[in-house]
Structure formats: C-alpha cells, structure tokens
Amino acid sequence: MEGRWKLVIIHNLFGRDGGKPPVMRFSELERAIPTVSQKMLIQQLRCLERDGIVQRTIHPQVPPKVEYQLTCLGEALRPTLRALLDWANIRKQQSSD
Amino acid sequence: MEGRWKLVIIHNLFGRDGGKPPVMRFSELERAIPTVSQKMLIQQLRCLERDGIVQRTIHPQVPPKVEYQLTCLGEALRPTLRALLDWANIRKQQSSD
DNA sequence: CGGCATCCGTTCTGATACTG
DNA sequence: CAGTATCAGAACGGATGCCG
Secondary structure: OOOOOHHHHHHHHHOOOOOOOOOEEHHHHHHHOOOOOHHHHHHHHHHHHHOOOEEEEEEOOOOOEEEEEEOHHHHOOHHHHHHHHHHHHHHHHHHOO | OOOOOHHHHHHHHHOOOOOOOOOEEHHHHHHHOOOOOHHHHHHHHHHHHHOOOEEEEEEOOOOOEEEEEEOHHHHOOHHHHHHHHHHHHHHHHHHOO
C-alpha cells in the first residue's frame, strides 16, 4: 500500500519552520489537506501509525477527540524531507531556464 | 503513475560509494534488480526519463545497445537518498531494541 | 467528531508471447 | 538485446451511507 499522501501528512505534522511540531486533530489534517479524501487520510494515517512514524492519541470524551503527532522516528525524517524540498528547488530553477 | 521502483533504479545508477556513477545497460539493470519485471523496469525508466532524472542513450548497432545514466537533476537526488538511508539506519537501530 | 463498510469504476501490475 | 502487445487479476481511490 504505497500512498502519495504520506509525505504531505508528515510535512504538515512538521509544522512551519521555526515552530514546534504541532499536534493535530483529524479534522485539522482534513482541512490542511483539502485534496485528500477522508478514506485516504485515515488509511494513510493508520499506515504511518503501524510504521511507527505517527502517534495516535485518543481522548475518551464526547465528542471524540483524536490527535496525531510525529513519533521520534517520524521526526527523524525531517532531514530527508528537507533534502527532497531542496531538490525540488533545484528542479524548479532548471525548468525556468 | 507512482512506482516503488524509481528509488531502487536511481540507487543503482548512483553506484557504489566512492565510485563514479555508472552507465548501465538495460540488461544490467534487470540483473541488478531481479525482483522487477521487465515491463515495470522499462515503464519506470521511461517515466524517469520524461522527468529529466535519467538519460537514455541509444547506440544504433546490432545487437541493440541502450544505456541509462543519471542526469544532473538525477545526481542532485543523492543527498535525498542519503538522508533516507540514514533514516533507515535509525529505524533499524530502534527496532532492534 | 472521527471514523468504518460497501459499492464500483479506474489504474496498476505480472505473465506471457512476440519483434526489429 | 531491448523492447512492444495483450490480457486478466489485484490494488487503488472516490462516493456514499451509517455509527458510537
């Protein structure tokens, strides 16, 4: 199950540069990534959880509240994502020739 | 068309650490990646070529000889792949606890 | 709010056979 | 050697409806 949303989700869970990694609710992620369907979002989140990249926290209350945040292993992906974004910039520069 | 083979192909085209990026024939890539089908290999290579990551060189001769190598943009992915491999090591360490 | 179950068309992929 | 063509099964992904 190879999803192209994982990087987008992780990127959102990194938060803005300089800020702390946010803890996000399901609906927040939905709003942050408007193009992903609910089904895909939950599926990819479950997958990331199984892989130990994302931690899922259930707060037993009504209405339900579930929060997602990166694990230590997830945080460790930051250099990788940065390298990838750097590459995207190189690519953009080249294509603007 | 999201393929899980692209990284494997690129990794092979990087060559061994310390060596120069190799120029590989189709059959060499086939042998280097035994688990990929011929169809997928050619498909992913074509895709990487369209994306400007891999250069395909046809030598008009009999028997045919086609060589693949990374473009400049493809080479620029090296830091990204390295970061990813570093992360894989972190992951391996954690799971061996 | 944060899901899960189901249907259903689209896409992907492997296997196999064939070609210049 | 380096592909192309075709077919069938598997996987993907969106839409919809229901639930605690």
